[in-house]
Amino acid sequence: MKIGIDIGGTNVRAGLVDIEGRVVDRVSAKTPSNEEPERLIELIISLCGQLGQAESVGIGAPGLIDHLNGIVRISPNLPKWRDVPLKALLELKLARPVKVANDVNSIAWGEFLFGAGIGSKDMLVITLGTGLGGALILDGKLHLGKSHMAGELGHSTFIKNGLSCPCGKRGCVEQYVAKNAIIRIAREKNPELKEVDPEIVAKAGHKGEKWAIEVYEEIGDNLARVLGGVIQLLNPDRIIVGGQISKAGELLFSPLRRAIINEIQPALRETFEIKKSALGNDAGIIGAAFLT
Numbered sequence: 001m002k003i004g005i006d007i008g009g010t011n012v013r014a015g016l017v018d019i020e021g022r023v024v025d026r027v028s029a030k031t032p033s034n035e036e037p038e039r040l041i042e043l044i045i046s047l048c049g050q051l052g053q054a055e056s057v058g059i060g061a062p063g064l065i066d067h068l069n070g071i072v073r074i075s076p077n078l079p080k081w082r083d084v085p086l087k088a089l090l091e092l093k094l095a096r097p098v099k100v101a102n103d104v105n106s107i108a109w110g111e112f113l114f115g116a117g118i119g120s121k122d123m124l125v126i127t128l129g130t131g132l133g134g135a136l137i138l139d140g141k142l143h144l145g146k147s148h149m150a151g152e153l154g155h156s157t158f159i160k161n162g163l164s165c166p167c168g169k170r171g172c173v174e175q176y177v178a179k180n181a182i183i184r185i186a187r188e189k190n191p192e193l194k195e196v197d198p199e200i201v202a203k204a205g206h207k208g209e210k211w212a213i214e215v216y217e218e219i220g221d222n223l224a225r226v227l228g229g230v231i232q233l234l235n236p237d238r239i240i241v242g243g244q245i246s247k248a249g250e251l252l253f254s255p256l257r258r259a260i261i262n263e264i265q266p267a268l269r270e271t272f273e274i275k276k277s278a279l280g281n282d283a284g285i286i287g288a289a290f291l292t
């Protein structure tokens with residue numbers, strides 16, 4: 001048995017994972033986001049204790065992570081964390097091997113081994129939620145890049161001098177394909193809306209409301225433009241889309257598949273599949289448990 005832990009903005013979720021990638025037991029607790037690192041480290045030790053015997057522990061954490069040394073450099077959800085040697089600290093206390101990776105990389109690894117990525121060799125995984133996260137698996141391995149930031153598509157430029165982004169620059173892709181974009185476009189299409197979030201728009205779309213269908217068409221179009229470049233560059237066999245917004249299903253995937261055809265050269269059209277994540281919220285736990 002292995003333990004996989006997913007440190008999210010709201011909750012820390014830990015699971016005991018068997019050799020076939022099944023979560024057989026799970027515990028969770030609120031993320032002590034604004035506290036000193038010691039607090040979260042104690043929490044992780046306590047969650048591991050509750051799950052019982054396991055040969056190893058893997059952790060997926062948001063932000064910039066040094067995968068090789070298991071150091072959390074900076075994390076948007078953990079403002080007091082800076083260069084925390086999480087792997088070394090936990091190995092000392094747990095007396096078991098510990099691996100630490102970026103959360104989207106953990107999700108990608110989980111999908112690759114046990115989910116929508118089974119049988120793939122070169123794939124891109126994106127998570128669509130508050131932002132756009134990305135991770136690459138190339139030749140069957142997680143591709144980290146020079147500073148372990150490979151796959152971070154969300155902050156490449158979509159529109160020059162466009163909308164400002166929390167990362168500090170303007171016009172980032174995630175402002176045009178993720179949560180804020182859905183809310184903004186929905187308000188443009190339907191100014192009568194009082195409350196709006198991606199789920200409300202998806203629900204209206206599934207009921208056949210035209211404005212809501214058009215919102216997801218625009219998101220699919222924008223996403224296709226971004227993914228087209230990735231397909232031309234990497235010639236992947238699979239693109240997996242996960243995260244809260246992927247739950248819209250065909251409302252998002254149909255326009256995305258339609259639009260992507262026009263973003264790539266004809267010879268590439270039949271070379272890849274676009275799939276919805278198969279493991280949902282467990283992908284991060286499962287992938288973290290199997291980090292190598």
Ligand SMILES: [Zn+2]
Binds near residue numbers: 154155166167169
């Ligand atoms: Zn940005």
